[in-house]
Amino acid sequence: MDLELRGKVVWVTGGASGIGEAIVRRLAEEGAAAVIIDRDRERAEALVAQVPGSEAVICDLTEEGELEGIAAELLRRHGRIDGVVNNAGVNDGAGLSQTVAEFRQSLERNLVPAFALVRLTADALRASGGAIVNIASKVALTGQGGTSGYAASKGGLLALTREWAIDLAPNGVRVNAVVPAEVWTPMYERWLATQPDPERKRGEIERRIPLGRRMTSCEEIAATAVFLLSARSGHTTGQFVHVDGGYMHLDRAFT
Secondary structure, three states: OOOOOOOOEEEEEOOOOHHHHHHHHHHHHOOOEEEEEEOOHHHHHHHHHHOOOOEEEEOOOOOHHHHHHHHHHHHHHHOOOOEEEEOOOOOOOOOOOOOHHHHHHHHHHHOHHHHHHHHHHHHHHHHHOOEEEEEOOOHHHHOOOOOHHHHHHHHHHHHHHHHHHHHHHHHOOEEEEEEEOOEEOHHHHHHHOOOOOHHHHHHHHHOOOOOOOOOEEHHHHHHHHHHHHOHHHOOOOOOEEEEOOOOOOOOOOOO
16 A cells, blocks of 8 residues: 655654664655654664665754754755654653652653654644654553653653644644554563563563564554554544554453
């Protein structure tokens, strides 16, 4: 299926690895120009070398002035923007045992940059009739324990998905969220390696995923995200799309 993304310009935060990388690669397959916005220069530049039509912009998304300068330069250079993927974030463990300052830092890291980026690109998205995809998390809806900042951030991102869908609907801009659960990413693999018995822990997690008893791949998240960016989902907005093997909505006691 042609998703009609050829020549479209899409910005992907946290695009150098994991889910972001998979989205960048999928966009390239559709002929889109992916702009990787990431602070990991080595990974970002290595990805650009592999993905035709992509480019890397090295940026600390928590630095508002830096982001403003980069956004202005990209808009000047490309003359348009057709999509934004708010993917950057980290489950940083800012829970009730941490300080209020650490909670605020988690929001600054995981939620505020999405607002900042959409504020900076809203007019250009209105002009192109573009789309926004927010990568949320099941933690926003199920809780996890020990990660208040991340849960609040992802819950806020879901709320902003519907808020922005209303704000931008008069200009034909669609805003949707993808809600992953257990996704096999480099970050997840690093966390699992800290467990006393990583293979046993992975097995415990996968047994709770109804469809296939396996984790979701980054590529499966990317396929849905890129579809939501495309004209093929032209009448879909304000939606939370769960790509999680039934984790959220099917009984995990099912065998």
